[in-house]
Amino acid sequence: AVSGMTARGAFIVFEGVDRCGKTTQTQRLVAALQSRKVDVELCRFPDRTTATGKIIDSYLKNGVELDDHAVHLLFSANRWESAQAIRKKLAAGTTLIVDRYAHSGVCFSAAKQGMDIEWCKAPDAGLPAPDAVIFLKLAIADAMKRGQFGEERYEKQDFQTKVLDNFMQMKTDSWRVIDAKRPIDAIAEEIETLALDIINSCADKPLETLWK
Ligand code: Z5A
Numbered sequence: 001a002v003s004g005m006t007a008r009g010a011f012i013v014f015e016g017v018d019r020c021g022k023t024t025q026t027q028r029l030v031a032a033l034q035s036r037k038v039d040v041e042l043c044r045f046p047d048r049t050t051a052t053g054k055i056i057d058s059y060l061k062n063g064v065e066l067d068d069h070a071v072h073l074l075f076s077a078n079r080w081e082s083a084q085a086i087r088k089k090l091a092a093g094t095t096l097i098v099d100r101y102a103h104s105g106v107c108f109s110a111a112k113q114g115m116d117i118e119w120c121k122a123p124d125a126g127l128p129a130p131d132a133v134i135f136l137k138l139a140i141a142d143a144m145k146r147g148q149f150g151e152e153r154y155e156k157q158d159f160q161t162k163v164l165d166n167f168m169q170m171k172t173d174s175w176r177v178i179d180a181k182r183p184i185d186a187i188a189e190e191i192e193t194l195a196l197d198i199i200n201s202c203a204d205k206p207l208e209t210l211w212k
Helices: 022-035 051-060 068-091 102-109 117-124 140-145 157-170 184-202
Strands: 011-015 040-044 095-099 132-137 176-179
Touching (some): 022 095, 051 068, 068 095, 068 117, 102 117, 102 157, 176 184
Parallel strands (some): 040 095
16 A cells, blocks of 8 residues: 555455355455455345335335346446445445445346346446455255245245346356355355455555456
């Protein structure tokens, strides 16, 4: 970092299929960084607390039916609602550890009939871009060994298989792919080292814009 200036925070996004361990690992990472006195916050998408988040929550719990395009735009709007706050926090030096972001948005919607990846990417173009995407890679068969999928709309084997295919299609060389089948502690250790490296390397770099 340039001396006299606050180094910006890193924007680190976790992605993966249901039950791959995102919640477990994002929480572990935030605790580990806090114990190293890193200024850090945990966020997750969808943010079910906002106006759009409440509709999304009801949709996921099968409370309301919505057109596939409409709900896709709501998930994107739910991120746009936070975009300004994300930029401000990063600029003020706070590192953000984020449980799902726009890649989930694309991969889940594009798993539906008649929806394609290009159309799904468009509404998220222009959002703050992650400095790193950490992909917790887990086969669906292994995810299912972690207990039954839940009761929510997308928590079904066939659908999750399509979602995983979409993630593999979207993956770029810059993604950090983690073998999520290993014990929780081993994964957490690898991720902590990786995150410290990402935080150091992006302190002087401008935040980029997604898909532009
Ligand atoms: N969605 C969308 O369609 N469009 C969008 O734009 C966005 C999301 C952002 C809700 O997401 C749904 O919204 C989601 C995608 C869609 N639908 N699905 N599926 P969410 O984030 O609220 O829910 P989730 O991602 O499904 O979270 P989850 O079920 O909590 O999964 P997780 O966070 O990846 O896993 P976990 O809770 O850390 O772990 C699951 C279990 O496995 C738990 O019992 C752990 O103790 C256990 N576990 C974790 N790690 C291990 C290891 N290493 N070994 C063994 N067992 C483990």
